[in-house]
Amino acid sequence: MMKTILSLSIFLLSCLSAGCASHAKLVIESVPEGANVIDSITGEDYGVAPRTVYYDTTDVTPDSDGCFYLNGFETRWMSGATEQTELVKVCGNTTGAYKIAVSRPSSYPGIEQDMEWALQIQQEQAQAQARVARQARQAQIDYKYQLTHNPPLPFPAGNGTAPSSNN
Numbered sequence: 001m002m003k004t005i006l007s008l009s010i011f012l013l014s015c016l017s018a019g020c021a022s023h024a025k026l027v028i029e030s031v032p033e034g035a036n037v038i039d040s041i042t043g044e045d046y047g048v049a050p051r052t053v054y055y056d057t058t059d060v061t062p063d064s065d066g067c068f069y070l071n072g073f074e075t076r077w078m079s080g081a082t083e084q085t086e087l088v089k090v091c092g093n094t095t096g097a098y099k100i101a102v103s104r105p106s107s108y109p110g111i112e113q114d115m116e117w118a119l120q121i122q123q124e125q126a127q128a129q130a131r132v133a134r135q136a137r138q139a140q141i142d143y144k145y146q147l148t149h150n151p152p153l154p155f156p157a158g159n160g161t162a163p164s165s166n167n
Contacts, residue, residue, distance in 0.1 A: 022058040025097040026070055026088065027051070032104060032118035035075040040086060042071070048121065049075060049102075057094040067091035075102045078117040079110025 028037050030049035037046040037053075046053055055070045062068045072086040083102050090098045104114060 022056065022060070022095055023054045024057045024060075024068075024070060024090065024094055026053050026055060026090070027097070027099040028053060028073065028075070029099065029101040030075050030077070030104070031101055032077070032114050034114065034118045034121045035077045035083075035102065035104070038074045038076070040072040040074055040084065046073070060094050062091075062094065065091060068094060075104075077104050077110075077114040079108065079113045081105055081108035081110065081114065 028046070028049050028051050030037070033049060035049050037049050037051050038044070039046065039053075053073075057068070060068045067089055068091075070088040070090060072084070072088060074082055074084050076082045081104050083105060085100075085102060088098075088100060090096070092098070104111070
């Protein structure tokens with residue numbers, strides 16, 4: 001019984017470290033940035049590009065060239081321009097990381113609207129990064145202040161606990 005539990009534990013640890021789950025990672029970018037990404041088969045709305053999507057590749061068998069296919073998607077920009085990708089052919093490991101960039105059709109009107117939306121997204125991302133940096137810096141300052149103004153209490157020799165106030 002113990003041998004079985006030990007074997008199972010080792011198997012689970014190796015799965016966690018090596019990644020037993022079979023998933024391919026696909027980063028979907030749009031040019032210009034900010035198109036909404038929707039799965040062509042399931043209709044799942046992945047959100048605004050750039051977007052990372054994970055595909056279960058458990059039952060995927062690469063062809064003789066080592067390639068396999070992932071669900072396609074539709075990218076839709078603010079202007080209404082769309083680009084349809086039926087299937088995405090990727091070559092390599094079924095647990096690999098891949099990237100695809102989808103360009104907006106140039107013949108569709110409203111490029112200015114899409115460029116403005118992309119700029120707005122970039123500005124919001126820059127503001128969010130600055131906010132995180134400020135918060136990290138403030139946490140660092142607070143931590144240093146706590147160390148210098150509230151030193152740890154010394155414990156008396158013996159049991160390693162704080163002194164009691166039973167006077």
